[in-house]
Amino acid sequence: MLAFVVLVFLVIGLIHFYLYKRLLRDPLRPGRTRRVGAVVAAGLGLLLPVTLAGTRTGHLAWLAWPGYLWLALMFYLLVVLIPLEIPRAAVLLFWKLTSRTKEVARNQTDGSHSVTQSDTRGEAAIEAGSAESHGDVATAEGSAGIAPETANDGDGVGRRLVLARGMAIFAGLTAAGITGYGMKTALGGxxxxxxxxxxxxxxxxxxxxxxxxxxxxxxxxxxxxxxxxxxxxxxxxxxxxxxxxxxxxxxxxxxxxxxxxxxxxxxxxxxxxxxxxxxxxxxxxxxxxxxxxxxxxxxxxxxxxxxxxxxxxxxxxxxxxxxxxxxxxxxxxxxxxxxxxxxxxxxxxxxxxxxxxxxxxxxxxxxxxxxxxxxxxxxxxxxxxxxxxxxxxxxxxxxxxxxxxxxxxxxxxxxxxxxxxxxxxxxx
The missing domain is CATH 3.60.21.10 (Metallo-dependent phosphatases)
Structure with a gap:
């Protein structure tokens, strides 16, 4: 019996960690909102076993509505999110391969140019000036609150953030819609x-x-x-x-x-x-x-x-x-x-x-x-x-x-x- 209870809590915990990761951690930047979301996810994870045990024994009947509705919504979030893992992985792999291809092409282009020593010195001077200019741009971006690696949503972290937010919004709206329809059907006689x-x-x-x-x-x-x-x-x-x-x-x-x-x-x-x-x-x-x-x-x-x-x-x-x-x-x-x-x-x-x-x-x-x-x-x-x-x-x-x-x-x-x-x- 103890082993069964431990297994149930482990499964519930893993499910809620997965939902927290896909719905809150991935689409949100670090900060207060994400921390609050982690607390809410932990609370919902505890709500399920308490509801199941409480209603089964005739106690804590007031938990039935929030507990069982969350159970339904959780179920449909999983039903929607898990199949989305395949296209998500495919998109991330495509972006990774595309980035590698661009990097290889850039290296080949750089290596195909030969320059004289004087040209090299001139280029070094130009590059020094360019670096100083880029430093000014980076400083400007930093003062505007824009992280250099995410300044362009078309690259790296920015693209992953857009993908995560789209996935979370789609899953949330779809699961909520299905659950609402299901409530109307169940309670309608x-x-x-x-x-x-x-x-x-x-x-x-x-x-x-x-x-x-x-x-x-x-x-x-x-x-x-x-x-x-x-x-x-x-x-x-x-x-x-x-x-x-x-x-x-x-x-x-x-x-x-x-x-x-x-x-x-x-x-x-x-x-x-x-x-x-x-x-x-x-x-x-x-x-x-x-x-x-x-x-x-x-x-x-x-x-x-x-x-x-x-x-x-x-x-x-x-x-x-x-x-x-x-x-x-x-x-x-x-x-x-x-x-x-x-x-x-x-x-x-x-x-x-x-x-x-x-x-x-x-x-x-x-x-x-x-x-x-x-x-x-x-x-x-x-x-x-x-x-x-x-x-x-x-x-x-x-x-x-x-x-x-x-x-x-x-x-x-x-x-x-x-x-x-x-x-x-x-x-x-």
Whole structure:
């Protein structure tokens, strides 16, 4: 654990030193502004671990907004700056090669002229006068506050300064613009997506059954009291037959967030609303939340299934529950059912489909990935989960992954808008 903490601080420190160098040290001359920037960079470096630790334990909630917004902005600064390192290096190399070529040409020109001894003496006198003249110019430049090596921005240090400032301004404006757009998307409420999925064993009487699938609501210190209410309003607008809440409902205890979850009691559906745990329920006290969710009229499916006319709806605990003595049990949920009936499985993580495959699951609905939440982070999510967003297959099991209706950490979504999905089941 100590080694992990040290590694985290080391990585955060290196990231902030890199940002300080590219955004402050390189584009600014030595002085007070650069020193203040170094202090700010160090403070932002400390802000991140304090925010992550404080919000996880329920303390220092007031740090959530500045801490998580800086996390998003830091991420996009890196996304922009790191690719710019290649053209930056190319420009610097080009300038270096050009300078060497000019120097070689100048030396060759100087060496090609021969002069007589008298001419040399005359030239020496001229050069002495020229040196005196140049000294006067240098003195004038010094009195004007211009460093001789940077007096011409087209050469040496001056050119590097222009390049560094251009790179810093471009990265800062681009990262800020992306982060602002992502905030507007994340805080603007979920969109409604519809998808039709055929199920071979679905009886004709159940053709067109609508499942309202919602995941990753993430009630927490940044969501406020309206977050769950507008999600419930959107769910009710589709007149769903079944509502599936597929985990990660909360980021905090019932005592802290119970009032935020109250709108769940207003969910309307033909056959009821159902819930399975996500990994974040285990960080927030899953047992009190199971009781609270049931009290609000949403039935937890705890490695069990419900029979809905000609359809089985099963639910398993999240894979992360194993570390808390509450592991998923696929055999218990699926093992003794009538296999002539179609079954839809609620499982928080798409990866659960690998363990569900031997039981002949007809469709799994999941969340967990947030669709990547902040592109290009979705590329990293692909390393952990077999399906990041939308429809896919895992070991022969059809899996639909909804982006989630909320956000975790930064209140920012880029390339993966929040959503509630209506899955319409069709006979094949």
């Amino acid at each position: 979920p969109q409604l997506d519809r998808v039709s999925i055929p199920i071979a064993k679905l009886p004709r009487s159940m053709d067109g059954t609508r499942l309202a699938v919602v995941s990753d609501i993430h009630l927490g210190p940044l969501t406020g009291t309206r977050h769950a209410g507008r999600i419930v309003d959107l769910i009710n607008s589709v007149q769903a037959d079944v509502v599936c809440v597929v985990g990660d409902l909360v980021d905090g205890s019932v005592a802290e967030l119970g009032r935020f979850a109250a709108p769940l009691a207003d969910i309307e559906s033909r056959y009821g609303a159902f819930f399975v745990t996500g990994n974040h329920e285990y960080y927030s006290g899953y047992e009190p939340w199971l009781e609270e969710v049931a009290r609000l009229g949403v039935r937890p499916l705890r490695n069990e299934r419900a029979e809905i006319n000609g359809l089985d709806l099963a639910g398993v605990n999240d894979l992360g529950g194993a570390q808390h003595g509450d592991a998923p049990d696929f055999a218990k949920a699926l093992g003794d059912r009538d296999t002539s009936r179609p079954v839809v499985l609620m499982a928080h993580q798409p990866a659960a489909a690998s363990q569900a495959a031997p039981f002949g699951v007809d469709l799994q609905v999941s969340g967990h990935t947030h669709g990547g939440q902040m592109a290009p982070f979705n590329l990293l999510v692909k390393l952990e989960q077999p399906v990041v967003s939308g429809y896919g297959e895992v070991d022969g099991v059809p899996v639909y992954v909804t982006n989630g209706a909320g956000f975790w950490g930064p209140p920012v979504r880029v390339g993966a808008p929040p959503q509630v999905t209506v899955v319409e089941l069709r006979t094949a």
